[in-house]
Amino acid sequence: MNTHQEELTLKKYFQNIWNGIRTTIKGLSITIKYVYDVKPVTVEYPEVREILPEGSRSRLFNDAQNCISCDQCAVACPVDCIYIASKPRPKDAEKIKTSNGTPIRRELTQYTIDTSLCCYCGLCTTVCPTESLTHTTDHEYASYTIDQMKYDYLDPEVVAWRDRIVK
Amino acid sequence: MDSKENSGNGNGHNKYSGEKLKSELLTVNMGPQHPATHGVLRVEVKTDSEVVAEAIPHIGYLHRCFEKHCENIDYRGNIPFCDRMDYLAAMHMELGYCLAIEKMIGTEIPRRAEYIRVIVTELQRIASHLLFTGVYAIDLGAFTPFLYCFDQREKILRLFEEISGARLLYNYIWIGGVWNDIKDGQLTRIKEFCDNLIPELDKYMNLVGQNKIFVERTANIGIMTPEMCYNYGATGPILRGSGVDWDLRKKKPYSIYEELDFDVPVGEGLKGTVGDCWDRFAVRQQEMRESVKIIKQCLDGIEEGPIMGKVPKVLKLPKGEIYMKTECARGELGYHIVSDGGKVPYRVKAKSSCFTHTSMLPEVAPGLLIADFVAVIGSIDIVLGEVDR
């Protein structure tokens, strides 16, 4: 047996009872203070929402207007959840630039991120040269089926998030 | 006749006499889904009426092939995978990996990055031990301290979210330094948190550690002698709870731990024998106070400067191998990295402390009651993500 058997004298018996009462009262005096003295920390979600700090890595958003199809994010992703397909723009099309001045030479035909595979590490956002791929602070986007977790960033519904996110 | 049959004095006619009754051990399966096994651990317990005779752990329910993944992904991309091994102390996992690689390529890490790494690692140690305190109490039936500890831990996780962007799996400590810089406002908040933590730790010790019921349930239970610990390779709070003064931050210092002043708490057997569950609990409480000391020294000494050293864009390690050990919240974490000169590692082996500690259960268990067995599993503080990788 692992338990240590000490001799139980009468003095020890009463000492045990006194120890039990003393430590329980000490513990109770700590917990009773929480009834009247301590402010509750519960946040009454969903009426009150937490505002996440600005660097928080939640849902990804790619601004397709600023993407130059360099494929760096797909290469950097450790779980390979970004699928990019692009073709070169014809030579006689008008010259367009991104918001920070990089010329756009390719046209994006598919930009899909499978968010159910994404591990939110942020490696893709660090290598993006034009910062079109960023982490936003949207965190309430549970969906009913797993196919809805594949975000197609050329879809007009998804492009419409731009007004809310990009300032 | 009936009276002769039921006489029971061993004259051979009684079918309930001692020689004819078979008694076997009862197999109780503490299955993979169990609130007290801290994850998906299955223990096959063979009991002889409430006293455990044999305990056989079965693991592998959370095996995610970390070591095979590492052979296909480049060095920087492996850091999110390292996080996910011990998800409750993710900074320690990243730090061990980055230190192993930096030792091999020989980069110099800027001083500010070293200070930030130590602050963040010690905060993570406090968060992990707070979770241990709350969850150990709830294993033994005390439901109140759980939320008190989680309230404090929530403050740490909010700090981490401001610093690194995520609450639990950070990808913050990178090869050569850290990812983002810490702002002054965040440093002030860390100082406030540390000042408010010490009275709370006294409160938890009074509420849980000194409570007679808790002491009765954990003192003299699951005694691990130093010889047993050496034989099994146990490290961390288990070895220190058995009275051995062994802390890798003092014996084989890494990062800037040599310049910092802190003590190593060792179990003394205050409430029972040396090496019992109460000692391991007390060692972790004391470690939290030492971590606060370390953080305060770092906050005073943090210097200005860059946060990332010079690391080539395409990282290729020279041919060779390295084994680097660091002290993480649960014991000693070792990374054995073998490189053949390419962009991806040839072999990464993570030596996890929880794997070694789980192997000690069959030796400690015989003779305990089932409720005591639950107390022992709780006191070794395992996280199945690290056991199974």
Place this chain on the structure above:
Amino acid sequence: MHKELADYLNSVVSGADAKALEAEVGDSSILVATEHILKVCQALKDSEEHQYNVLQTISGVDYPEGVGEDKTPVIEVNYMIASFIKNTEVILKVRVPRGDDENLPKVDSVCSVWIAADWQERECYDLLGVDFVGHPDPRRILNPYDWKGHPLRKDYKAQEVYQGMTVYPEDKQNIPEQDFVVEQNRLNDEAKAAAKKAREESKKDS
């Protein structure tokens, strides 16, 4: 330090053939003959001067194309041992010929020296297929008990079906998106080749 240790081992265990492999980058180690690993470990644990009382981990590495100049396929088993009394540590290496699924390589088990080797050797057997002779409980540990194959070998292919479940189901592999990328790349290459041909023809004409 490694040279002295190798000389000590050669003097205490005859035939151990201990060689110190010094490395400029990373950790140095000691290579020992496979048949004598048990005696070498016992000698290191018992010696008064060294007292290596802790086995930290056993790490196996698969080299299907050999190590260095030697081209025989081997599996290298590394024993990381440490002395918590003298505060030293050393890596011991053993190289066994690789074999295949039917004849697994054999190494003596060191469980009688340090009981920590119990689970570490089970993991090495499970992931790399090294058979430890004399192990008290030779079963798989991380993979299910009826799994086939040894995953960390470099030529491992996962089984298609396990107990009636498909191991890599197709609907989880995002095949339409990947096919679109491959198709687009093919179209790009065709357009590039056609443009190059048109340029060459116009050069020929002019």
